[in-house]
Amino acid sequence: MSLRIVYAGTPDFAVPALKALLASPHQVVAVYCQPDRPAGRGRKLTFGAVKQVAVDAGIPVEQPLSLKPLEAQETLRAYAPDVMIVAAYGLILPQSVLDIPRYGCLNIHGSLLPRWRGAAPIQRAIYAGDAQTGVTIMQMAAGLDTGDMLHTVVCPITAQDGGQSIHDKLAELGASALLETLDVLMAGQLQPQVQDEALANYAHKLQKSEAEIDWAQPAVTIDRMIRAFDAYPTAYTLYHGQPLRFFASSIPPLAPCSPASPGTVIAESKAGIDIATGDGVVRVTSLQMPGGKRLSAAEFLNGRSLLGECF
Structure with missing residues (x-):
């Protein structure tokens, strides 16, 4: 049948x-x-x-x-x-x-x-x-x-x-x-x-307006946001007035509490770009510069650095 x-x-x-x-x-x-x-x-x-x-x-x-x-x-x-x-x-x-x-x-x-x-x-x-x-x-x-x-x-x-x-x-x-x-x-x-x-x-339907990262939020919240929005609307932060988009992230193991202001890049390596938040550190592992293409953190850091930047 x-x-x-x-x-x-x-x-x-x-x-x-x-x-x-x-x-x-x-x-x-x-x-x-x-x-x-x-x-x-x-x-x-x-x-x-x-x-x-x-x-x-x-x-x-x-x-x-x-x-x-x-x-x-x-x-x-x-x-x-x-x-x-x-x-x-x-x-x-x-x-x-x-x-x-x-x-x-x-x-x-x-x-x-x-x-x-x-x-x-x-x-x-x-x-x-x-x-x-x-x-x-x-x-x-x-x-x-x-x-x-x-x-x-x-x-x-x-x-x-x-x-x-x-x-x-x-x-x-x-x-x-x-x-x-x-x-x-x-x-x-x-x-x-x-x-x-x-x-x-x-x-609720996804809105572009909710994709900008608030670095005062806890790392776990920002990590979930980046991963949830990887296809659309894609989480971003402003970098020199332009959107720097993030596609993948994690919470680094044994990350020390950072005294840096939320949104500050405190470490870089092939494993990812570590950014201070309102509570803890989030590690970005895939990102895209304005007008560029999506890159892994290792590819992104080849010839450029964000260390010390505060978003």
Whole structure:
């Protein structure tokens, strides 16, 4: 037995699950993506990652601006889906759309619900210092990530993980978790779990305005910020009036308490650039000068020094 599936997703996060479905016995009858948008210096209209996979596989692609108009809903209904799978789609699905598929709509969400609902669960989990995150396959409801949980998979967050590495891990975990959930669905053995509202947090959309480092903060907070924002919006500090961006960091072992003012570069080595904070020292291991390219600390220090600079 196989299911007729409409898949809705737009960015890289949604690609592994779509590829897993295409390799499964299930039939992906259509793929929904957000409209193509300008990208790059030339501002050319560019396919999203999911659309490219769909086009390569010869799957029909729909890109409505909204799913609220009746015409858009009738188009979806014509595909006669058994289930609609949603992963980082980016459009709101009204109740009338949730009701179209035989088994409703399932969402691949990048957190252990109800811990982080909303747009940026991966980055918020790292920034908050969570020891773990994961993927939740959820039965979609009209509220924001409020539906019943069908399957969860845990993923540890290590001191080396950043937003991008956790994103990639969860994208792959989401693909396997989805196939397992569909097997249980077809067997009629789903056991939905209601979310505990008392445990819910809202993962606000990432803003560029929150990416500037406040060196008066503790080292552990700054380290988590740098790692959480490594892909976007990328943590930065001003250096001669221009943004100096940081992509990776750590807390150096046995770092002595520094009397230096927060934001002062107190040591440099191939291992990283040590910067005093309001409490402790953070070691930057990957960074980018204004107008330059991303470099490791060792590459960055080859011919230049920040020692003694105070950001």
